[in-house]
Amino acid sequence: MQVPAPFEYARATSVADALELLERHGPEARVLAGGHSLLPMMKLRLARPDWLIDLGDLAELRHLIRDGDWLRVGALTTHADLLASAQVGRLLPIVHDAERVIADPVVRNRGTIGGSLGQADPAEDLSTVCDVLRARVVITGRAGERVIGMEEFHRGPYETACEQHELITEVRFPVRPRSGSAYEKVERRVGDWAVAAAGAALVLADDGTIADASIGLTALGLSGLATDAAAVLLGTHPSEEVFAEAGRLAAAASSPVEDQRGPVDYKRHLAEELTRRVLRSAAERAGAGALTAVQGG
């Protein structure tokens, strides 16, 4: 069995302690939460930190708090915690959609939201979810906290705005009335990374038109949101036609690469297909009436 190279280990007793340990042990120190991204990389010896700072005891980072128009999720909240929360399912159904297809139930018992965002894998589902929901990320350093939007958080594949000596401590989701959201992923098998996935959130105005829309894609070579696709929805009544147009624009915004999961044309097709599907679900969840029937496919 593959095993990690040697390293030193320290368990943090508080956020402040973790930050102090990170600073003390320098650039080759990594924080360890659930371990399900980092430890496999270490076993393959693709990652070889000198120090691991274990955050496992920081219960203060494992919380789900409704705070006015925000849902605050501690960075050490596990996938299983999110999935077990009826509140999350009610307010942010896209999170449950995504969590049901992230890895497998045993991995979800350990993997954390902070770890997922920090890993910044381009095929990571929760990053898309956070984009779509316009989440804000709390990053804590020794000088204090900063709260940033996802567009600022992303720095590219496997890179984020969270610096070596900082911690992701919380993710904040806006809770909006008359909103709906959804996520759908195509995978080769349960537990696999996405061939492609799409997420969407819609907010309806009193007259039933779309007041706000966001569309995100996973594993499709799009960084951030598909803004053109979302823009065509604004001010329209939810309909198959407009969703189809958004799907086309989302596909146009994608730039997938061929890999073992599929060729470019298939993935671009999925961008369109899945965008349409999640828009339908999101609209329905936002309380839109029946859409004009157009044959899917």
Add this chain to the structure above:
Amino acid sequence: MTAVEHRPANPAATSADRPIGFGRIQRKEDPRFVRGKGRYVDDIVLPGMLHGAILRSPVAHARLVSVDTTEALAHPKVHAVITGRDLEGLNLAWAPTLSADVQAVLATDKVRFQGQEVAFVVAEDRYAARDALELIDVEYEELPPVIDARRALDPGAPVIRDDLAGRTDNHVFDWEAGDAAETDAVFAAAEVVVAQEVVYPRVHPAPMETCGALADYDPVDGTLTLYETTQAPHAHRTLFAMVAGIPEHKIRVISPDIGGGFGNKVGIYPGYILAVVGSIVTGRPVKWMEDRSENLMSTSFARDYIMRGEIAATREGRILAVRTHVLADHGAFNATAQPTKYPAGFFSIFTGSYDLQAAHCAVTGVYTNKAPGGVAYACSFRVTEAVYLVERMVDVLAAELGMDPAELRLRNFIRPEQFPYRNKTGWEYDSGDYEPAMRKALEMAGYDELRREQAEKRARGELMGIGVSFFTETVGAGPRKHMDILGLGMNDGAEVRVHPTGKAVVRLSVQTQGQGHETTFAQILAEELGIPPEDIDVVHGDTDRTPFGLGTYGSRSTPVSGGAVALAARKVRDKARAIAAAMLETRPEDLEWEKGRWYVQGDPSAGRTIAEIALGAHGTVALPEGVDGNLDAEVTYDPPNLTFPFGAYVCVVDVDRGTGKVRVRRFVAVDDCGTRINPMIIEGQVHGGLADGVGMALMEFIGFDEQGNCLGGSFMDYLIPTAMEVPDWETGHTVTPSPHHPIGAKGIGESATVGSPPAVVNAVVDALAPLGVRHMDMPCTPARVWAAMQGRATPPI
């Protein structure tokens, strides 16, 4: 749940209800497994034990320039680093394969596939051994690789096996069966001929336990004890004696609990040999366990057949002939495990279950820069490829003729009165009654109703598919006049002893990897002697404690060793009759047998039980002339023919038109394995094989890029179905006993793996039929199905 074949509510809950002999009983091996007390190779710890790890080639084809072990040897926990050069000095750098080729134990001249063994480290613990691998410095001079089997015989192709004297190309063998001229004549006159290239891509058995060994060489008395993940301990011992020069009587191979085999644990891998060398070199026990990537990248793969199939028929749907040419990718060394005279295994049974006028197949084997192997993964020596080809071709023909595929099969089956049936490639099918099995499967599936549902869905644009397959296996290799591996006849043994108190032990030359031998073989003995299964100890997997035989693969345990147990039991029974006659002071011919007891004809109260007879045999009874004082017997069984299990499968799939995603909604399997020993175990064997079939049809695939990098080298990319991808299986059976097997049993271990892939693929293609699709190759991943829907289906290799 819709399990059709549910058992009675109270399955042998008390010993009074439990059958003595055949029937559903719980497995005797389970109590240790459910307590975590199984004993697998990696669980064994010996005093002073060291750990080995293998450095493997990162490239597919390269000249080995140098291997510098200096730094690794300086590691404080490292005891030895062994290279190909070191092995050359011991004449161990190359080892014979089971196909009479040779394979590098550690590379000396070149590396020939990614993952090939280059150096072996022996260290204090498994972590240090892994660390030391990083300290070995290897220089490679890369060579162009041969990856596409279709190009392997091109005139300018790089020659992979330049180690073989005089070798100028990558050709391994040509082999054919059937009558080419006769077949061509039937094709020339046929009303309908359809052709299709059918690819069975490279897959891997991937048992949950990887391969490994623990070697313990005693330098004082020169004995080697080798704990090994092997399906064939006796064959391995003999081959080790030949390879390593250790006398056979000084070698003891122990195959303890095995975490699944599926043909992956038949071959002798370099790692096993290296563990032995490591133990000899260090004087201490050395354990080597491969990791998952090593397992997937270097040990025996399965299939990799590119088959150009043709089928000839009348317009009314009478199938006349089949012919095929196969290109077989054997990887860098020809290391397949099959009978010597059968380089393509039993592929020539590709005539399937149909009464044909002619058939011909030709197989060309080639070397490529890929891992060696080919015969594995419950393939029954390539019956898997044969059944897949013919069952796919029959569906292609059905599409051409506009006929229902089930109906087309029913019209062409070999009829019951034709058995024993000699097919056009020389097999004698021992028995069969195909139509009832087919009709039962169709009835269980509700076939007509499914077709109605499909028609409605098609009218709405939805993609639903119904796939049918019917297979005949040939298993239980085999008769020694035809079948051997490296000169060892493919027979198996059993030894029965009834102890003085009437308890018994049966010793087997075959080796379970989960099939439940400890239960099944006790039941055979129980059926024959009337001794309850719980009073019978089944010993296997230890060459010092069991008779010689070739082991468990190709569904041969019940057909071969099962025959041996039954015949040994009958010898015991005959002997018991003579002793009982002496005890009852009568003549043996005056005695009658009822299960567990001889009694006097016409006086049932006057009799002796097996236990009483056993005590008599070992006691003071005056024994008849020529009868020893025991109740023991030993048999090496040479089967007169193979056995021919068969079955009918129906698969129902739904395909998501927008994503290409396939969902297997239902799977109905009707199997006929002849006499049924333990229905629970049989059903389990079928279930596992069905999951294999869904896996291969939908997701399992070992691919390579153009440089020869393995793209299926971990469980992140070699996808195996989980509980979410498979349905609740619906099983049924018919019983057509083998006429020549002592108990009429035919073997069941691989039927479902053989029979299910075409059912799934046929269902997927059927779902896509409205889009004009007539064929697509496995694996039916979402991307590949979507491409097929666009009219752009491509082979996976």
Add this chain to the structure above:
Amino acid sequence: MQVTMTVNGAEVTRDVEPRLLLVHFLRDTLGLTGTHWGCDTSNCGTCVVLVDGVPVKSCTALAAMTSGHEVRTVEGLADGAALDPVQQGFMEEHGLQCGFCTPGMMLTARALLDRNPDPDEAEIREAISGQICRCTGYATIVRAVRWAAAHPATEEVRA
């Protein structure tokens, strides 16, 4: 470094390398070889144990991380001679063949039944979907868990 944890109800303390994986701590350090391993990439679930009652892949946890926690392995499923209903169910319904994935499957089943005493087929399949069995095709594992649900431990359990 020193780690201390409760394993099957007993506290153990050992000196280990920080990099020691939990699966090796259990197997090699403590000799509890009922926990197996089958891959390197957290995909197969052969190594599942319960940590604080929750199924965890012990190949993807460090012994160091588990210090201070409670671990339950297959060796801790039975109560002396009395098998856990899950163990009995696996025997009754042929939920195992080679036995290699079985400990992990049984522990996940135990954790499922602890939070949902009457799971249906879909819930059972979902719960074990991070664990691969190569022998059974899963249907009998589902039946085994259903058997355990129908025979909770309050009943007399055969040894």
